[in-house]
Amino acid sequence: MSEHGDQSFEPPFRRVLVTGAAGFIGYHLADLLLREGIAVHGYDGMSDYYDVNLKRRRWQMLKQHPHFTATEALLEDMDALSAAAEAFAPDAIVHLAGQAGVRYSLENPRAYLDSNLVGSFNVMEVARRLRIGHLMMASTSSVYGANEAMPFAETDKADTPLTFYAATKKANEAMGHAYAHLWNLPITMFRFFTVYGPWGRPDMALFQFVDAILEGRPIDVYNHGEMARDFTYVGDLVRGIRLLLDVPPVRPAPGEAIPAGDSLSPVAPWRVVNIGNGERVRLTDFIDAIEAELGVPAIRNLMPMQKGDVPATWADASLLRQLTGYAPAMPVREGIARFVAWFRDYYGK
Numbered sequence: 001m002s003e004h005g006d007q008s009f010e011p012p013f014r015r016v017l018v019t020g021a022a023g024f025i026g027y028h029l030a031d032l033l034l035r036e037g038i039a040v041h042g043y044d045g046m047s048d049y050y051d052v053n054l055k056r057r058r059w060q061m062l063k064q065h066p067h068f069t070a071t072e073a074l075l076e077d078m079d080a081l082s083a084a085a086e087a088f089a090p091d092a093i094v095h096l097a098g099q100a101g102v103r104y105s106l107e108n109p110r111a112y113l114d115s116n117l118v119g120s121f122n123v124m125e126v127a128r129r130l131r132i133g134h135l136m137m138a139s140t141s142s143v144y145g146a147n148e149a150m151p152f153a154e155t156d157k158a159d160t161p162l163t164f165y166a167a168t169k170k171a172n173e174a175m176g177h178a179y180a181h182l183w184n185l186p187i188t189m190f191r192f193f194t195v196y197g198p199w200g201r202p203d204m205a206l207f208q209f210v211d212a213i214l215e216g217r218p219i220d221v222y223n224h225g226e227m228a229r230d231f232t233y234v235g236d237l238v239r240g241i242r243l244l245l246d247v248p249p250v251r252p253a254p255g256e257a258i259p260a261g262d263s264l265s266p267v268a269p270w271r272v273v274n275i276g277n278g279e280r281v282r283l284t285d286f287i288d289a290i291e292a293e294l295g296v297p298a299i300r301n302l303m304p305m306q307k308g309d310v311p312a313t314w315a316d317a318s319l320l321r322q323l324t325g326y327a328p329a330m331p332v333r334e335g336i337a338r339f340v341a342w343f344r345d346y347y348g349k
Helices: 022-033 052-060 078-090 109-129 164-183 205-214 233-243 285-293 318-324 332-347
Strands: 015-019 040-043 068-072 092-095 134-140 187-191 219-222 271-275 298-300
Touching: 015 022, 015 078, 022 040, 022 052, 022 233, 022 318, 040 052, 040 078, 052 068, 068 078, 078 109, 092 109, 092 233, 109 134, 109 164, 134 164, 134 233, 164 187, 164 271, 187 233, 205 219, 205 332, 219 285, 233 271, 233 318, 271 318, 285 332
Parallel strands: 015 040, 015 092, 040 068, 092 134, 134 187, 187 271, 219 298
Antiparallel strands: none
């Protein structure tokens, strides 16, 4: 029962608090929810990890929706987070805020400690106190770390993270499991696989490649191009999150069998789900597709593997399909075309 009255939260959820709503994925998810008539409260700290103007432009577009409200504050500010959540009275929370980026975690690990651990703890505490009907929390394919068997499945062990970023996300999964078990709080963790698309982050490869190629600058191609990624279009990703929102995990009864391939905990309403395209694309083919779309060849600066990076990622997305009937399927070439169209329009290049 909620602290806001006698209402008990269960699908369909109609009031959703989205942390990181001015971010790349958060913006797209909030926009999708709003277009479905769901009230959204966005919470974002507007950190300067990348161009804040890009975040503010996304923020302003969301504010055009009549059912969007917002709070600008850091996750680490427990008073601000609590006040925003209590005033909005959400029935679900999608926690997307946090310090992103694999490579930046080599330079500034404390930012990940503060945002991804302390901030996520605050979100879980708020969800517990308000007895939220479904808490969804972002994880990453990076938690698979040194795993070599692919495609990566949620039931695989993920005990070998290679960066502090991945370690903080793995810790979030473990923290979430404890909260789900102790407080019967339904929690879904979702692992993203190389998300790209319009309004993307400037630190990500597609953004950097397009910008450099159009300006005639070389692009850094790590591991001499011998890499592969499961590129997931942002529209497909947020559709997967939206559908999972209405499938909160339920604690199994003692002795209840869990279906094969389901990551549902035997002792908690907790589950982890991959959201990926389910296709491994070679980095060189990805760059070829960008060149074809731009009509300009890239100057490729072949580099050794970067510390903490992995040679390949590839999602087994069958659990997402099993739970929702949905599978991401945007062809990479079309997704690149949509990003390029946005980039040219936004930056006038």
